[in-house]
Amino acid sequence: MTLNNLKTGTLRNVKTGLKLLALGAALTCSSFSMAQTVPLDEVVAVVDDDVVMASELNQRMSMVVSQLRANNTQLPPMEILRGQILEQLITESLELQMGRRAGVEVSDRQVDETINRMRQANNLSQAEFEQKLAQDGISLNDLREQIRRDIIIEQVQRGSVNRRIKVSEQEVKNFLKSKQGRFWSSPDYNLGHIMIGLPTAADNDALKASEDKANAIYQQLKNGADFRQLAVAESQGQNALKGGDLGWRKSAQLPDLFAENIVDLQIGDVTQPLRSGAGFHILKLYDKRGPKEQVIEQSKVRHILIKPSAILTDEQARQKLTDIRQQILNGADFGEMARKHSEDVGSMLSGGDLGWSLPGKFVPEFERTIDETSIGDISEPFRSQFGWHILQVEERRQQDMSETVRMNQAMQLLRNQRFEEERINWLREIRDKAYVEIKGQPESDTESN
Numbered sequence: 001m002t003l004n005n006l007k008t009g010t011l012r013n014v015k016t017g018l019k020l021l022a023l024g025a026a027l028t029c030s031s032f033s034m035a036q037t038v039p040l041d042e043v044v045a046v047v048d049d050d051v052v053m054a055s056e057l058n059q060r061m062s063m064v065v066s067q068l069r070a071n072n073t074q075l076p077p078m079e080i081l082r083g084q085i086l087e088q089l090i091t092e093s094l095e096l097q098m099g100r101r102a103g104v105e106v107s108d109r110q111v112d113e114t115i116n117r118m119r120q121a122n123n124l125s126q127a128e129f130e131q132k133l134a135q136d137g138i139s140l141n142d143l144r145e146q147i148r149r150d151i152i153i154e155q156v157q158r159g160s161v162n163r164r165i166k167v168s169e170q171e172v173k174n175f176l177k178s179k180q181g182r183f184w185s186s187p188d189y190n191l192g193h194i195m196i197g198l199p200t201a202a203d204n205d206a207l208k209a210s211e212d213k214a215n216a217i218y219q220q221l222k223n224g225a226d227f228r229q230l231a232v233a234e235s236q237g238q239n240a241l242k243g244g245d246l247g248w249r250k251s252a253q254l255p256d257l258f259a260e261n262i263v264d265l266q267i268g269d270v271t272q273p274l275r276s277g278a279g280f281h282i283l284k285l286y287d288k289r290g291p292k293e294q295v296i297e298q299s300k301v302r303h304i305l306i307k308p309s310a311i312l313t314d315e316q317a318r319q320k321l322t323d324i325r326q327q328i329l330n331g332a333d334f335g336e337m338a339r340k341h342s343e344d345v346g347s348m349l350s351g352g353d354l355g356w357s358l359p360g361k362f363v364p365e366f367e368r369t370i371d372e373t374s375i376g377d378i379s380e381p382f383r384s385q386f387g388w389h390i391l392q393v394e395e396r397r398q399q400d401m402s403e404t405v406r407m408n409q410a411m412q413l414l415r416n417q418r419f420e421e422e423r424i425n426w427l428r429e430i431r432d433k434a435y436v437e438i439k440g441q442p443e444s445d446t447e448s449n
Helices: 011-015 020-026 054-070 078-101 108-121 126-135 140-164 169-177 179-185 204-222 227-234 256-262 314-329 334-341 364-372 402-433
Strands: 043-047 050-053 188-197 245-250 279-289 295-306 353-356 382-384 387-400 436-438
Touching: 043 054, 043 078, 050 054, 050 078, 054 078, 078 140, 078 402, 108 126, 108 140, 126 140, 140 402, 169 179, 169 402, 179 402, 188 204, 188 227, 188 256, 204 227, 204 279, 256 279, 295 314, 295 334, 295 364, 314 334, 314 387, 364 382, 364 387
Parallel strands: none
Antiparallel strands: 043 050, 043 436, 188 245, 188 279, 295 353, 295 387, 382 387
16 A cells, blocks of 8 residues: 555545545545544654644544555555655645745635535535534534645645756657547547448459449438438448447547548548448438647737735735736736736746747646736736736637647647656655654554544
8 A cells, every 4th residue: 555545535526526425534634633532642754844744644533444445455454554645744844845845835716716616526515514513523624724735735836847847849749640649639539330241252242233223222321211210220230230420439449441541531421332241331420529620719918927925925925016017007017017017937038928828838827817817918817826916808819720730739748648757756755755753553443443
């Protein structure tokens, strides 16, 4: 059993469909108050400038044990489990300290939005939500604090690990040329199939009879006959009794004969009979999805960034940006205000200019605000992982970005493939560099539970 097996309660779980009925298990990484009395708290580990308390360790132990038992998972020896969980708490402490040093703060609004998404996903009113938390021994304040911790950890991991991942343009091109890349980038087709088979060692008469039958079926289809009905009645294909439905298939999964002849089909069209060694085939295209011409709307954007810090709280940063926005609305030049106040070193000297937007160029909060802002308007302050922003959309245009979109999507895929491995390496490095002193650990009540 590894540390990753135990860490089941981060917001990543919440974002992939966490149901509140499993909330007590899914938030096992929390430091929630448990119905367990700790007569005397003490330090079990010193972690750089922080400590892990015995109460934290015992609470986490109790939650993990409860989850494992609920899943009918055999428990390892308690001393091994305790060591795994203590390492988990040490790692979390290091990440939270990094977040504090970097000035990462989580606003009450971010926490409220996360709680509302959890509540709505489970179709619960606020009162029902709090009642369910109470049944699981979780207070709303405990939940809020854990969400705040998880968001900080997520931002620290994302920022730290992504900086370590380098994907070159040549790597992307090589991937797209590879078998895996061609498969990934190939479109998906929802197809129907009718096959008129040939007998083994068919003579010319049998061949002509099969061809004539296939042509007759093709004409019926062109005249409006129902494809599925004809497939059931006439097809000798494997899916005949399913109306000839092949379902969704990537072009890379189809025989070359099929893949080559459906490229130019419009939705609803059928192919003329296609000859293979097995017989004659007629295909119908029900739907298509995947790589195609990508004409997108681009926005030319500039922004101003204010970062919270040790001397500027999250709320003070937001208020400072609100004041700057008001000055611009009163007539101050956006570019000059960006050069004077923005903390984005990459754009401040150019008046906050970020150029034309590209798919995936900006973080989701930024892209969402771009979409919601009219040309010439100044957005309200909004929060991203980097701090507080205001932005202005200067222009918009329609641009064919098919190749750019494909390259960006492939680059993101490669980054995602490397993220977990790089995250593990990064966690190992920060653990090795940290000052950690393990103290004597008191016996937990878990063994007797």
